[in-house]
Amino acid sequence: MAKKVSNTRLVKATLLALWFTLKNLLRKPVTIQYPLIKRPLPERWRGGTFALTIDPETGEENCIGCKLCEKICPSEIITVEMEKHSGRGWAKSFILDLQACIQCELCVQVCPTDAIVMLHSMETPTTRREDLILDKDKLEANGKLYHAAWATGLKLQRLHEPKKPSVISR
Ligand code: SF4
Numbered sequence: 509m510a511k512k513v514s515n516t517r518l519v520k521a522t523l524l525a526l527w528f529t530l531k532n533l534l535r536k537p538v539t540i541q542y543p544l545i546k547r548p549l550p551e552r553w554r555g556g557t558f559a560l561t562i563d564p565e566t567g568e569e570n571c572i573g574c575k576l577c578e579k580i581c582p583s584e585i586i587t588v589e590m591e592k593h594s595g596r597g598w599a600k601s602f603i604l605d606l607q608a609c610i611q612c613e614l615c616v617q618v619c620p621t622d623a624i625v626m627l628h629s630m631e632t633p634t635t636r637r638e639d640l641i642l643d644k645d646k647l648e649a650n651g652k653l654y655h656a657a658w659a660t661g662l663k664l665q666r667l668h669e670p671k672k673p674s675v676i677s678r
Pocket residue numbers: 580581582583584585586604608609610611612613614615616
């Protein structure tokens with residue numbers, strides 16, 4: 509049999525609910541009219557999508573086609589085809605299928621030339637699956653559309669280096 513709620517408890521609960529409503533009635537809303545208004549992303553934010561970078565001094569692609577990112581990717585969604593000319597390696601083709609990316613950042617962390625970077629952006633909405641297959645052209649275009657996140661491969665590799673033992677002065 510259902511337990512009978514006493515009138516006193518009912519009145520208390522109603523008053524409490526009214527109190528909460530009144531208390532919050534004059535408060536500023538915490539929500540914003542996204543996407544018309546956007547909150548600034550945290551400084552160390554990285555994610556969303558990726559870019560392949562270009563050396564601003566030479567205008568050359570930084571990717572040397574070494575395939576390290578392809579080998580480390582746990583989702584196996586990167587495919588790099590390498591070619592060699594002009595004394596260095598190049599990515600003849602580069603595909604990253606964003607559909608299965610778990611945003612682990614390992615591809616960025618192992619890159620020896622800061623060629624692949626995550627971006628300081630979170631907006632990559634699309635209704636078409638094919639938009640999530642990023643080829644070299646799309647990845648290079650992303651580099652022009654968005655800022656790279658602070659955490660490039662070389663910076664992250666330096667952070668992981670073991671600290672040198674401090675010299676004890678006598
Ligand atoms: S972030 Fe992780 S899952 Fe995504 S492409 Fe890079 S290595 Fe693969």
